[in-house]
Amino acid sequence: MTSIQANPSDHADDQGHDDHGHGHDPNLAHHFESMEQQMDSGKLGMWLFLATEVLFFGGLFVAYAVLRARNPEVFSYASQYLDTIMGGINTCVLILSSLTMALAVRFAQQGRKGLLVLCLWLTMGGAVGFLVIKYFEYSHKIHDHLVWGGTFYEPVDESQKLLLETPEEALDTPLVTGPREANAAEARDIAMSQIVNRPEEAASSVKTAALGPAGLSAGPAAAEAAIEETESDGHSGAGHLADPEMPVGTHLFFGIYFCMTGLHGIHVVIGMGVIGWLIWRSQRGDFGPKYNTPVDLGGLYWHIVDLIWIFLFPLFYLIH
Amino acid sequence: MFEALREFNTMSHDTTAAHATHEDHDDHGLGHIVSYGTLFGIGFALLLMTIVTVAVRYVDAGELNMPIALGIAGVKATLVALYFMHLRWDRPFNALVLVGSIAFVVLLMIFVLMDTAQYAPQVFEGNAPKVQEVLTVEAPGAPIADQSQLP
Numbered sequence: 001m002t003s004i005q006a007n008p009s010d011h012a013d014d015q016g017h018d019d020h021g022h023g024h025d026p027n028l029a030h031h032f033e034s035m036e037q038q039m040d041s042g043k044l045g046m047w048l049f050l051a052t053e054v055l056f057f058g059g060l061f062v063a064y065a066v067l068r069a070r071n072p073e074v075f076s077y078a079s080q081y082l083d084t085i086m087g088g089i090n091t092c093v094l095i096l097s098s099l100t101m102a103l104a105v106r107f108a109q110q111g112r113k114g115l116l117v118l119c120l121w122l123t124m125g126g127a128v129g130f131l132v133i134k135y136f137e138y139s140h141k142i143h144d145h146l147v148w149g150g151t152f153y154e155p156v157d158e159s160q161k162l163l164l165e166t167p168e169e170a171l172d173t174p175l176v177t178g179p180r181e182a183n184a185a186e187a188r189d190i191a192m193s194q195i196v197n198r199p200e201e202a203a204s205s206v207k208t209a210a211l212g213p214a215g216l217s218a219g220p221a222a223a224e225a226a227i228e229e230t231e232s233d234g235h236s237g238a239g240h241l242a243d244p245e246m247p248v249g250t251h252l253f254f255g256i257y258f259c260m261t262g263l264h265g266i267h268v269v270i271g272m273g274v275i276g277w278l279i280w281r282s283q284r285g286d287f288g289p290k291y292n293t294p295v296d297l298g299g300l301y302w303h304i305v306d307l308i309w310i311f312l313f314p315l316f317y318l319i320h
Numbered sequence: 321m322f323e324a325l326r327e328f329n330t331m332s333h334d335t336t337a338a339h340a341t342h343e344d345h346d347d348h349g350l351g352h353i354v355s356y357g358t359l360f361g362i363g364f365a366l367l368l369m370t371i372v373t374v375a376v377r378y379v380d381a382g383e384l385n386m387p388i389a390l391g392i393a394g395v396k397a398t399l400v401a402l403y404f405m406h407l408r409w410d411r412p413f414n415a416l417v418l419v420g421s422i423a424f425v426v427l428l429m430i431f432v433l434m435d436t437a438q439y440a441p442q443v444f445e446g447n448a449p450k451v452q453e454v455l456t457v458e459a460p461g462a463p464i465a466d467q468s469q470l471p
Contacts, residue, residue, distance in 0.1 A: 043410065043414060044413065044417075047417040047418060048417060050421075051417050051420065052421075054421040054422060055424065055425060058422075058425030059428070061429070062433075065429055065432070065433060066432060066433065070436065070440070084374060084377060085374075088370060088371075088374040092367055095366045095367055095370065096367075098366075098404055099359060099360070099363035101404075102359050102403075102404045103359060106354060109353045110353065153455060154458075296406075299404075299405075300405055303401075303404050304405075306400060307397050307400055307401065310396050311390075313373075314386075314390055314392075315390075317377075318373060318374070318377040318385070
């Protein structure tokens with residue numbers, strides 16, 4: 001919105017009791033009749049934009065609904081890979097940042113600049129905290145190849161590749177550890193069927209076995225090393241590919257997960273830019289009881305980001 | 321006609337004066353200021369509901385888990401919209417814009433799900449044949465789909 005730069009007078013303050021020779025508040029654009037009408041129009045415009053944001057994410061929510069309706073077992077299975085507590089902490093962080101944002105709007109309305117800037121910084125801190133937790137979640141998943149598309153089906157490293165190709169009998173420990181030991185027989189069958197499907201690789205593994213103890217032990221030992229790295233959240237080092245319970249199409253879950261939470265994360269980053277701009281302007285003294293629309297509208301954006309996460313959280317992290 | 325529109329557009333009091341009166345204590349600026357009590361109260365309620373939602377997830381309510389979680393999320397969203405986003409004290413048209421957009425998303429969801437259900441009998445479970453070939457060769461861990469349902 002345009003700000004009118006007129007001749008500065010001696011007692012001018014930023015909050016426009018001085019009319020700068022124009023007869024109205026310097027923050028009032030010429031096509032509006034009053035500050036209140038300007039504010040109302042700004043708010044309506046912002047709500048119309050937020051409606052487009054709702055539709056934007058709405059389409060993705062519909063995609064989620066279709067995928068989940070068609071593949072309930074995929075969602076049920078894959079949800080174990082998401083940390084509910086981390087997601088819950090993220091939700092609380094965003095709620096608190098929404099609170100500090102609402103407080104910032106209040107302080108802007110009261111003209112208390114110091115507290116306004118403080119609350120904006122706290123909101124920014126919440127955004128950063130959210131992204132940090134997201135970073136840990138994402139990096140863990142990407143490391144484990146719990147991602148979209150074909151990468152989901154690629155072994156994470158050589159030792160896991162070896163593990164997946166080694167027949168169950170050659171290992172001292174079962175292919176999958178932990179609560180799924182009961183399925184060891186099933187796991188063996190699946191491992192064997194994998195070998196059967198690829199006769200040329202089966203032949204080469206038999207050949208290496210025939211080479212003698214050195215050749216035989218290299219494979220299973222390295223493969224066992226992969227089992228040894230059991231992760232703290234209970235998954236075996238063999239990864240999701242060795243899990244006999246993994247339903248067909250599990251990569252779809254991680255596809256929609258990264259798409260929706262990633263898009264939301266982009267919105268958080270944009271929100272950080274908006275808040276940063278508001279901090280700069282607030283520090284400059286632009287806002288007060290007469291004019292605080294940007295803080296108000298920036299707050300609306302931030303609350304919509306929080307709103308969307310409030311729905312994303314149960315849909316991804318609270319699947320039973 | 322524009323008079324009527326202008327009346328509709330502006331808020332309750334104080335439509336024409338550039339300088340507002342100072343009589344309403346905190347309200348001498350632009351519009352209603354939300355009280356501390358309301359802000360902190362709503363914030364606390366939201367945090368509480370988040371904890372409840374997470375706790376409920378560990379309780380097995382069977383089929384009800386998803387509706388309960390989404391129901392609590394809906395209440396949280398309503399609180400954020402009404403109080404943090406100020407819809408409670410704004411003119412109703414803003415709320416109408418939000419509710420309208422959600423209504424259209426719901427409409428989209430209904431039609432898409434109806435469509436999906438309609439075509440469900442024609443879909444077979446598992447990977448497409450070409451995908452199956454690639455998976456078998458290049459991805460040793462990929463679960464093999466059951467192709468017995470191929471038409």
